[in-house]
Amino acid sequence: MNAPPANPPLVELDQVFQHVNGRCALNALSLSVRRGDALLLIGPNGAGKSLTLRLMLGLDQPSSGAIRLFGQDLATLTDAQMNRLRSRLGVVLQGGSLLDELTLLENLLLPMRSRPLDRSALARAARLVITQLQLDGMTHHYPRALSLGQRRSAELARALINQPELLICDGLSDGLDRPALRDILSILQVQRETRGLTFIATDNAMLDVIGPEDRVLVMDRGRLLFDGTRAGLENTSAEDLELRTILEGHP
């Protein structure tokens, strides 16, 4: 048997198809995410962005094709192995996921339940993300007392509390204004530079706040239309009508 590569891509999709209600929602999708990448997945409503992330997280199985997370083929994993892989991830899903009956601090500590840490280690982990996400003074508030931006920050803090290797965010910017989005992006960039965080975000609004060398994937109707830098996307879309039409937001 061949040994797995020493430094495999963190996520790989290989010729993935996904049929939903008889429709081909993902069509021959192949992509690869390397450690330290910051990858933005954009495209119109229904392009297949959320489906793609759900497959990466092992929440759905593809109709065909292979998905590898940290070098392991998800189709071959037991539930226990999948849970171990998930403990290396931070996830923010669309639509908000804070539990209303828990305080902000209790929400933040949810991912730590299965970790054998003492109170001081938990407090340290919480303090770090609370400071990073500027949530000081709010730890005993319930989610309903927070602004939308604070709730999004809290979800991100919860996703980062385990210091994950890979952060996957669906619709992180929903309801956030541009300065708030820039703040969040700079927090993620610092984690990328200081500890090699890899992150994947589906977020059309982020296109305006990422750097020219950051990586962008453009999807439409389940197909991957572009994989390159934001600067490359600007050049390519000047000559590619299909891409330009999507970026300008027309049907």
Ligand SMILES: Nc1ncnc2c1ncn2[C@@H]1O[C@H](COP(=O)(O)OP(=O)(O)OP(=O)(O)O)[C@@H](O)[C@H]1O
């Ligand atoms: N649970 C589901 N049942 C039926 N159809 C679904 C389901 N989930 C996704 N789809 C369909 O799959 C396609 C891709 O959906 P997906 O949610 O991945 O798109 P998206 O790019 O994330 O869109 P948005 O920007 O609106 O979130 C769409 O046509 C959608 O209607």
